[in-house]
Amino acid sequence: MGLCRYCGRPAGLFRREHHDCAERHDQALAKIKPILEGALNDTRPADELQGQVNFIACDGLISPEELKALAQSKFTKDIERVAADHLLSQQEDERFGDLCHAFDLSPDAIGSAECTLLKARVLRGLDEGEIVKIDLDNQEVWLHGEQPVWEFTESQYFTTHTRVQYIGGSHGVSVRVAKGVYYRASSFHGEPVRTEELVEQGVGSLVVTTESMVFDSPGKAIRLPFKKILSVHAYPDAIEVLSDGINKRPAIFKVDDPSFAANLLGRLRANNEEPPTEAASLGGK
Numbered sequence: 001m002g003l004c005r006y007c008g009r010p011a012g013l014f015r016r017e018h019h020d021c022a023e024r025h026d027q028a029l030a031k032i033k034p035i036l037e038g039a040l041n042d043t044r045p046a047d048e049l050q051g052q053v054n055f056i057a058c059d060g061l062i063s064p065e066e067l068k069a070l071a072q073s074k075f076t077k078d079i080e081r082v083a084a085d086h087l088l089s090q091q092e093d094e095r096f097g098d099l100c101h102a103f104d105l106s107p108d109a110i111g112s113a114e115c116t117l118l119k120a121r122v123l124r125g126l127d128e129g130e131i132v133k134i135d136l137d138n139q140e141v142w143l144h145g146e147q148p149v150w151e152f153t154e155s156q157y158f159t160t161h162t163r164v165q166y167i168g169g170s171h172g173v174s175v176r177v178a179k180g181v182y183y184r185a186s187s188f189h190g191e192p193v194r195t196e197e198l199v200e201q202g203v204g205s206l207v208v209t210t211e212s213m214v215f216d217s218p219g220k221a222i223r224l225p226f227k228k229i230l231s232v233h234a235y236p237d238a239i240e241v242l243s244d245g246i247n248k249r250p251a252i253f254k255v256d257d258p259s260f261a262a263n264l265l266g267r268l269r270a271n272n273e274e275p276p277t278e279a280a281s282l283g284g285k
């Protein structure tokens, strides 16, 4: 005899649910989803909201495990969505914490969303002149006494390498099938073309400190002080850093969150700007 997955009573020889139970369950789900989706902006205390949702869940034969999984999925998506749009505010951060507490979700349960919250705290801290303390995975990295702000683990470091090739030549010219066309000999020499190639230098951790970017991997370590960085470009999967100095080739770091990296580096570079000297601030008067 099969038992109904909702009410636990016998449902028939081959059936695992009662039609009425399934309907009750689905109706309750339809009521709960919009409440959870709007939970971040709901002005009610988190406990009160949880109470209401819990009541609907019990009445609709939704198990506590199912409700928890649902809340977890909605809240994590919500956090990622908000963080992709703007810097999470202190209020949003606290509200999210209250909701997780009310629904009994541990930081482990919300996984990457917890990391997203931490990133937002780091950025907010920088805006307010505070450095949020972080734990480094890589304990070996030498930080020159600087304070770490973030660590991108498993980062790939690339430089560009220029290759000169002659293209054109006898194979490179497109010869048309036509009468009366004369191909001059000079067309066959080809021309040197410079192509930029990415060359992987290492895989390691990229630690961003208050003053520089330090990449550390087995066999390869570099330090790029913000004062020497001329520009940073963010791509969908990497950041490119161009520095002043002996090594003028761009350094490219593949990181898991380039938009966070761009936000972080923008703030830190601004913090490292030289304060205007008296002469400069006088505007050359």
Ligand SMILES: [Zn+2]
Residues within 6 Å of the ligand: 004, 005, 006, 007, 008, 009, 017, 018, 021
């Ligand atoms: Zn049933």
